[in-house]
Amino acid sequence: MTSPYLDTRQLEAFVAVISIGSMTGAARALGRSQPVVTRLIQELEAELGFPLLHRNGPRISPTQQGVAFYGQAEMILGGLRTIAERARGIAGAAPQPIEIASLPSLAASVVPKVLAGLATGEMPARVHIRTAAAEAIVQAVADRTADIGLTSLPLDNPGVEVHWTAEVPCVAVVACNHRLAGRAELTPGDLVGERLIASHNPYRLRLAINQALGSFDVTPMALIDSNSSPVSIALAREGLGVAVVEPLTMTGLPVAGVAVIPLGFHIPFRFGAITAVGRPLPPLVERLIGDIKAQLAVLVPGYRLLDDADSGKVSELGPVGSGSLGD
Structure with missing residues (x-):
């Protein structure tokens, strides 16, 4: 990296290109010409020391480093916008x-x-x-x-x-026509022979699920994992298995077509x-x-x-x- 500082115009150009998917669209959204946007991203790549985009004629896609850097760039720009708004708020009390x-x-x-x-x-x-x-x-x-x-x-x-x-106790979510939908609560044994739908991150909720089922020596038939509770609930609604999720998502956004069943054993979120x-x-x-x-x-x-x-x-x-x- 040639400089410890990054130009916010470069970050804005990069975030716009990734968000919209093209140099032309990003230039239009930013009110700049396409050559300017291209130059800003090239300068950003030179500053960072690694490529952010794969280029194949007019088609572009983020590199692995670009995907990782996108989240950081969004965070930086969000922080700068917040600072600017706070300054205006201070001025106007x-x-x-x-x-x-x-x-x-x-x-x-x-x-x-x-x-x-x-x-x-x-x-x-x-x-x-x-x-x-x-x-x-x-x-x-x-x-x-x-x-x-x-x-x-x-x-x-x-x-x-x-x-x-x-902490809150996790619950099970199944389709309304699932064989377990009428149960007052689920036991570990109820999951035997079922496909489990669970969190992907092995260091957080998934770890608690693993340990709880492992303590009962229960092995579900198969597994679908995702990084989103709404996705897990949607999968369960389609009859693809039993989702074990935190109850907060269903509290905020109730979903039709599913049954929410308390667990008879404790999995804390x-x-x-x-x-x-x-x-x-x-x-x-x-x-x-x-x-x-x-x-x-x-x-x-x-x-x-x-x-x-x-x-x-x-x-x-x-x-x-x-x-x-x-x-």
Whole structure:
């Protein structure tokens, strides 16, 4: 890399090209000429020291490095937009913009309820809710491009402060015509001979699922994994298996055509609220963190706050792959 600094125009050009899929479309969206956009991306590649795009005539696609860098570029630009909006808010004495980085399940369930509880004068002119994977949420908070992070456990980053942690019991979701749809609860044995639909990430919820089933020596017939609870629920609705998911998604976005069944054994989904270490919190941010915690107790059956000892156990769940479903 020839310089420690990146030009925001280069980042904007790259993000636009990846988002739209062509140099021409990106140039049109940015109000620039195509040669200018091409030059900006070439300059960005020279600064970074690796190619961002595969070029085949008019067709382009991101390289592996380009895909990885795209998330970082979006995060940087989002942070810069937030800073600009905050500066305008300070000048006008208006409520400051709020940037929330959240798991999709929490963003679709508790966050709208809490924001709806704000008085008109308390609501900032801009609230940005960014859904992302847990690792990206923690990084965004540590980098101070997000005011509040709502992420799953484990949490072990010196750049973030954990305000509270909690857990909710996972549930099973099946199609309404599934043989298990009428059950009051599911036992581990009910999953024998069934295809399991579960989280892909082996370090978080999937690890808890693996260990719970492994402790009962249960091996489902087959597995479909995904990185999204809504996708898992949609797969279950089509009769493709039994989805084991956190209950938050169904609380925020109920889905027709499925039955939600409590589990007769405990698989916890653990999560928490974080902010950047050493960052003074505006009163509204502090209030939102507390309101989210309180609202979850109303929304989700089985919700409970974790004490420090409970939270610590999350990092001691055992080796990845223990049980019968390791990746």
